[in-house]
Amino acid sequence: MSVLFGKRSKKRKSSERSQEPASDPQPVNVDQTEGNYVKHTTFASLKLPQPLIASLKTLKINKPSRIQSLSIPPILLGSHLFGLASTGSGKTLAFALPILTTLSNDPYGVYCVVLSPTRELSKQINEQISIVGSPYNIRSELIVGGGDMVRQSVGVGRKPHFIVGTPGRVRDILGQGDVRLKGCRYLVLDEADRLLSDRLNSGFGEDVMEIRRRCGEGRRCQVLAFSATGGPKVMGMVEALVGGERVVRIGGDVEEKGGVSEGEESEEEGVGEQKKKTNKKVDEDGEDKPTKKAKATAKKQAAIPAGLKQQYIFMPHALRDAYLVTCLQKMVWNGGVKADGEEEEGSGWTLKEESDDEGSGLAKSAVVFVGTCERAAHMEGTLRELGIDCVALHSLLSQDRRDAALGKFKSQRVRILIATDIASRGLDIPSVALVLNSELPRKASDYIHRVGRTARAGRRGTAVSLVGEEDISLVHACEALSGRSMQKNEDIKDKDVLKLLGSVAKASRLTKVRLDEVGFDKLVKKKEQRKEKDRKIRDKLIKRMSKDKKMKRKKKEEGEKEGKGKG
Template sequence: MTKEIEQFAQLGIGEALTAALLEYGIGKPSPIQAEAIPYILEGRDVLAQSQTGTGKTLAYLLPLLQRIDPDKKESQVLVIAPTQELAMQIVREGEKYGGPLGIGTIGLIGGASAARQVEKLRQRPHLVVGTPGRLRELLSTRKLKLHEVRSIVLDEADQIFQMGGADDVRSLLKGALRDRQLIFLSATLGTDVRALAEREMRDPADVGIEPEQKLAKSTQHLYFVCQERDRIDTLRRVVRHYNPQRAIVFVNQADTIAEVESKLNHLGLEARTLYGDADKVTRATVLSQFRSGKFRLLVATDVAARGLDIPGLELVVHLDPAADSEHYVHRAGRTGRMGRKGLSVSIVTDRQAFIMRKFSRELDTAIEERALYEGAVLAPAEAEERRAGAVRRTPKGPAKKEAGRGPAGPGRGVSPGSSGASPAGTSSGADAAGGERGGSGRGSEAAERGGAGRPNPAKSAGRGPKGKKQPNKDKGAPKWLKEKRSTQDPS
């Protein structure tokens, strides 16, 4: 049961840190903070599960910063994070709250200069934050020493294991003290993490803030169905409709990310990319510009966006559906953080719609289908009803003009059931209208031709009263027969 705590001081957080929190507008602890902080201050092992965006970072960072002895020039706390971005995010929080207390913080991540990191390690920072691969590399070369580390944190523990960091974590745990404090935190705690906790932890405090509720209640989940070729256009319409200041667009494959970026920029939607193979400087620059509002859309892969905390992020779009429900949880968790409203939108084809229904069942969360129609977001049935109504209300356009026929309308054209040709010796409605418009007794071109493209009988020499051409009986006949016919036929 969640404790009702109004102040961090009630949890045991000291005056200096409490004042720093107030300076940054944080006065009341979140449920996960209220539950976890007292256990961590006691030095107990903690296994904590809570939705993304609920304040897990400060839940362990505040009590650990308070337990650090600034006068002791040794690395005392190690935090392991799955990605460079999350690691550097933790470093910023450590510097923000630990700096005024005289606590030194260092980030050890891949893609950065190892020599420079080794140089900084010689200053013996109190708080070490890093990614599994780089930490293990520095530990194996004995540049990183853990013999004084009293607390080890696995942030987003499930993601560390999914990204292949399990062996690195085990090596780091072996290199640390046997009586160290272990803290594992994640939005989802899989069997691998729980097995490691059972093997390495001593009587852990199992903190679960609505563990069955993996997604924040303040986030709305929708999906739109479209043709494969219409994905980008649907994304454009979604962004235009909701008009967020910033949004993250998730794709599954890094080799398509540049194409998506190019198309979005062509449509006038400022976009940049973030992916795992980019170097550290590029990734840091892109994130900094995104946070400051230099561009609107961040196109990212799952690897690059693990654990990102972008203040005020209003919208997350899954341009490709997430690989599974856990990936969906971490993607959607970038918005709706700390109780703020958020929106998660998936764009799928008709064949992929079942994935949304599957996620909805597995996560016990409503993921509702919507349709875009004339700038509005509607339930599919309502959108279809409006389309049908629009078709019924649309007046029929002018009939196609045929030779000798005027446009359809009252007193003009061909009436229903008509054969299309006027009776012999009469003018059709179109012909009469044409004669009146002429003002000189001349009919229209069709009237002169006698109707539907046929020549006028009055102007057709050698034709009978019905306009049929009379055969020339004398053509090719002998002279005597021609003379005989001429005497018998006085015409």
Template structure:
């Protein structure tokens, strides 16, 4: 039996609002966490990004806080400013009471503007540890009436060195409060924090690694010896042609180098890492959501705040340091029951890491060789054929029929269509002349894999006309 939000204890008014914005059935983390949070229990939730954690903790808060009290009643801590903004936007979308205000506070933005928002009224504050602690020390943020405190992405927050700040904030919050920690993994540092600050918590665990492979096609490309990964990635991107993709790298320097290479090759791509200013990050996120840029090259920490609907591909240019991070990365595609593709570039010395990944996700990854030029060209022709079918089903085609009719007095219609396709192909195909990007292939292989032109069949009408 599928539970509804009403079954979990959410009020009818809020349920109706959720249904209006498309939230009908709760996810696993929501089904398990919401009843305990509504019952005033502390909760320790282990779940990956994309499982619905934000709604799991924000819906109980929205149900129980006092909209007539302008004081801060709930504090949500996140590791990055991007995630703070995302959580804030999500809570605002869930909120059905215009008296409730949600305010984000984070570094990289003028503090006076955030102070003004806090002074106007803010029942829910979502912020990063550094800025929260700064405002607390100045006396501009008061936690005296905080009843709920949430630590989101707890493992990443501690990995980024915020443990001292987090402990200070938790220590300053009222002892009589409800606390929830959500984390993708449960390292010892998180466990110690739980033992110190949570009271008899209910543990909720969602096993993401078992679910991800069902909807994510995981593929590994073996980088030939002597090749750089940047050289190997180019034909892979030409073959896969991702509609939208996150390309994960280990360092900021690699992000910049790879972005420059891909931009020089004519791809729609930009970089996202810690060296960018807040304004630059927000501008890039907006372009990504509006599909003005197709691919983003990002480091792990910076990418925590990137969440894109219908992301088609995740590409591990560099393998992550931990198996948990691998699952976290690929979990950004294939969401909401949709299919996605996860690609990893594997160098010969990384085969052992590949075996560890396969054991962790309980699935063998298909290992492929770098695509040849012939394979990529055949894929492009297949795509061109699909676009042609769409054009044949459209209405604009009618405006070109007189041209075809006129040319038909001199040429066979099949030849006219083939010539038009050749023009489109020559103007839009990838740069096949860059042979260095493709593995060597024999002439026999090229001949066997090359698309064979179909014989031109002349209609009886055209045959009789030209005879």
């Protein structure tokens, strides 16, 4: 079994291919109610092979999470699936394990294509599949932008079992080479809401549709879509992707109940009380009764982990940077400065003297989310000027620099990551105990993904959002989607912020000068021009596809009329 997926020994005969069942497997019915939920407490009860179970044990994964327990049976039965579960609940293994299980029956050619919206998430998925599938010697090829296209084309030409990547680059590679996906059994969409909903903004939708068309020509290809957010609109897009076939929906609070893994309970004080306040009301006799609002938001509560503490800080817009620096000083271990005291000399001021690293409850590492690449670069420079060691992650960096930044943060050589929303989806960094929203995102669903970088897999974490007067409506939208209210942060005092105003302003000015010197504004301008060009190309493509559909529909109607006339 250990060399099952080593070198390909011989080609399958055409007669062997023809023996595959022509009819689609009957999808399994999955009831959403807790009473009918089939509880699997072990991977063995899910009928996974022993080599996979042994591989999971070496990773200290001893029992399935609820999303895994609910998703694996219908996938093994051949159903299309849309899985909705909180961040950090184990969605990658929910699709990887059943695919690896069935791979042993047909280990030839490209067996599965996995798509995700970001390079970093694709790389993480590729690593996890390779590690878990190591007993089978599987071959998985990472196909993302920023990499060598020649090397990637050669890798795909070797027909790996898995192709993992971003939609645009995967489509480009498939279009250039002779690789065909006739034998592809699975198409996986991780972060499906982003891949399918943002077709006008990102262009992912058209790329996904083209890849779907290539997958499984001549045989059935299962579509497995997963996300932490998404509603009927995304479900409808998944159904359209499978041509009207039935899609099993796994979602709501059945599989995760707020993100706490099977057998684990959140001990965080106040979280349980918050759920009671949200889900019940007390009548005059003192009895608890569920409210209509509670029923409407029951599924929304599963969007964020139960161990997550949500807080806000109301502040003037002009003091946003000073508040952010104060948060890092008070909430991150040693204020974000290296423990050995080797902070760089910047503006002449550092946080080391005022940092209370002896206290309890300070975060070992933190992710600071910002809205734009310019803001990420500016905050990285400002914090470095103040002696705070940090790295930035945004789309204007080369792939090598993005990998290096993420590597430093994951290994905890650097405690603070300044990132745009490319880091908000899927990245699993267990050490992150604090998420800071320098600005709230324009979409509430992006907020759910941001705060999901902490409190993963039953752990506890804190998410703090800096809120100005113009952000009130965004706060309400985020609270409505998460089903829980943000609490006011009482630890950050205005007097502490005022002490730092001069130093932060000076560091900010120095950073702006340095960014101008290296021509950062030109990089931003080029990016905007490239986005505008891509948008025009997408608009033309969408119009052309729409025109082609109308022509096909017209020809079909004319053919039907001719048939009726002859009859």
